[in-house]
Amino acid sequence: MQVETILGEYCNVYLINSNINILVDAGASISELPQCDIQAIVLTHAHYDHLIYLVDYLTKFPKARVYMSKRAYEKHSDTAQTVANLFGATNLRDIARDRVVFVDENCKIDGLNESHSFINLFGHTDCSIGLIINDCLFCGDAVFENGYGRYDLPTGNREQTFETLDKIKNLKNIKHIYSGHGAPFDVN
Numbered sequence: 001m002q003v004e005t006i007l008g009e010y011c012n013v014y015l016i017n018s019n020i021n022i023l024v025d026a027g028a029s030i031s032e033l034p035q036c037d038i039q040a041i042v043l044t045h046a047h048y049d050h051l052i053y054l055v056d057y058l059t060k061f062p063k064a065r066v067y068m069s070k071r072a073y074e075k076h077s078d079t080a081q082t083v084a085n086l087f088g089a090t091n092l093r094d095i096a097r098d099r100v101v102f103v104d105e106n107c108k109i110d111g112l113n114e115s116h117s118f119i120n121l122f123g124h125t126d127c128s129i130g131l132i133i134n135d136c137l138f139c140g141d142a143v144f145e146n147g148y149g150r151y152d153l154p155t156g157n158r159e160q161t162f163e164t165l166d167k168i169k170n171l172k173n174i175k176h177i178y179s180g181h182g183a184p185f186d187v188n
């Protein structure tokens, strides 16, 4: 497996090359992505800076499906819940339900031949998920190299934020953390 970091205009996007290709989050425009086909897209949480180009990705990659929590889907077109209003956006495009796979703790990506699972990382939002593949954690805005995501936005929760940080600390075998913003970093 190889991971390529794309420093998107709105958030980091990770391209995971394995037996299938996966994009994590949608904060980079299509023109910022390398040329390759994509079979799966993961949305770590329904904040505007992570989902802004998601409909473009689904158009560009017609066979791809997007993996997100049910709560993320329920709020994805709400400008307040997604904090799109903070970016001055007044209109959000709808994500077709038949392109979406709802995921929860321990769910998997169809066809991915690596040891992997989704993990709930609530706190920054009530819809935040991460993806563990081998010794890598793709965590959205749950944790950064020098901090953690804010919990004062809609559906944020301070207590859950710190529970999630403990949960991440207690994960066995994670060596590399890929956050939604800032540089990926290594842990012991």
Ligand SMILES: [Zn+2]
Residues within 6 Å of the ligand: 045, 047, 124, 141, 149
């Ligand atoms: Zn966020």
